[in-house]
Amino acid sequence: MTQTSVPDVVIRRLTTYLQTLKHMAQRGEHVASSTEIGRWAGVSPAQVRKDLSHFGEFGRQGLGYEIGFLCTQIERILKIDQDWRLILVGAGALGHALMNYGAFVTGRFQIVAVFDSDPAKVNTRVGQREILPMERLAEIIAERHVEIAILAVPATAAQHVADQLVACGVRSILSYAPITLNTPRDVHVRYIDPVASLQTMTYYL
Amino acid sequence: MTQTSVPDVVIRRLTTYLQTLKHMAQRGEHVASSTEIGRWAGVSPAQVRKDLSHFGEFGRQGLGYEIGFLCTQIERILKIDQDWRLILVGAGALGHALMNYGAFVTGRFQIVAVFDSDPAKVNTRVGQREILPMERLAEIIAERHVEIAILAVPATAAQHVADQLVACGVRSILSYAPITLNTPRDVHVRYIDPVASLQTMTYYL
Structure with a gap:
């Protein structure tokens, strides 16, 4: 098979x-x-x-x-016996939390660059990384051979950013935005949604 | 049945x-x-x-x-046709992101109190809420009839906090800490772990 x-x-x-x-x-x-x-x-x-x-x-x-x-x-089989480079889009509170998450610092999944569209955030630091402007997305993705992105932007920006990521060659997106993204069939998207998780627990209360 | x-x-x-x-x-x-x-x-x-x-x-x-x-x-059936009061423990970057998450402000799951063990954070504000000391956990849980908690504390503190929550009567925990919690059988725990989600996508790359 x-x-x-x-x-x-x-x-x-x-x-x-x-x-x-x-x-x-x-x-x-x-x-x-x-x-x-x-x-x-x-x-x-x-x-x-x-x-x-x-x-x-x-x-x-x-x-x-x-x-x-x-x-x-x-x-x-899952190819998690190797290292993967990720990028993070969105350097708000969630982005900061993710940059400080131990697994992304020392584990197999390494965040190699952080992007934000807010000029006030660009060139400041989050964790050990400098925040880059969205204009550099294509260059960094190509240079670092990145195929995975974490989306930590507001719901209103999520589809637009996802389109940019896909256009730059990203094929896996982990999205924290509470909307369903439209992406080509060969792009895999997973969602992290605390409400969906909570909805599986109230049954027992 | x-x-x-x-x-x-x-x-x-x-x-x-x-x-x-x-x-x-x-x-x-x-x-x-x-x-x-x-x-x-x-x-x-x-x-x-x-x-x-x-x-x-x-x-x-x-x-x-x-x-x-x-x-x-x-x-x-899932009892999500009603409102639920939650508490949040941990007012770090992740806690801030959660407090600003639209669904927890206007949705059926409402965060009614935020706790942190750091005296420097207590009495400051996150979103619209004042951060409370851990000493008030039992009182607020009883007063507001809270059965659900979100755990946004470091891995090293997670089990201790979970024990406190269970002792106060919490029966559902949504944990962002990357450790498996030991809880009584009638307490339901769900985990939010970005690495676990990423591990389901690399197969396709």
Whole structure:
């Protein structure tokens, strides 16, 4: 099966499986069954096996999955066993919080440049980075081979900035703006929306 | 079937179905099939029907679901057809961004108080709210009948603050701290983690 035929929801579930496996490893476990993985991820054991079978044969019938091995394999499949350069657009309060977020300083995802359209912010610093004007977006994206951007701009500016990012070659956008972006089919967008998360919890109250 | 027997993953999927339905309504559609809903949410039509059947009979065989009606029903099930009071702990850059987030000012989820442990921040303002000391946590939670908290504190403080929140009666926590919290079984925690979202996109690059 070619990579492009794997449904997006399977890719999303792989990250959940990875988290589950890492939790189990932290608890000192070495082997995981599809039942255990599925229970945590909220899917059936058959679904876990089917999802993983898109990418190869990782376990043995009746013996389960070796946790360390499966973690390594999933990280390789998701390409998170390598470093990625990101840019951040929007240097407001959220942008500052993101620049100070440990994972973006020392982790595999590194924010290499920050942009803002506000002339008063340009040339000031956020974290260790100087804020660049939007005019330099194309140049930096090309120079640093950036394919991923974080969008931390107001809702009213988000679509316009997304269009610019796409035109410059960005193919993955993580958006904090509470609107749905229109992007070409080959551009992947994920949204971070606290309200959507809160809406999954009130049921229990 | 009692409410408590519904798996958490079904509750999460309901919010995805709701988003799907709202998108369809925006496009001017009035009726949705389980196939259409499922395609967007990445599950089978049978799964959509099974998930909804936990709560009642919302569609007619062969006719699909009336979108406006189903939206109203899902909002009622998720209890997001009512207002909720939240508190925010952590008045750093992220806390400021959250206080300025439109949905928390005018939406169904209203941040009614902000807390910080830093004496230098206490009594200053963030958005329209005065920052309160942690010592007032129990009093405000009881007085305002708050059951939901947003955690925007550093990873090192997150577990300690979560323990305080739970002790004060908070039963839902939305955490921005990049650690897994230990909480009692009846406390629901959701995590907002930009790295987890980014990890679902690099596969396509």
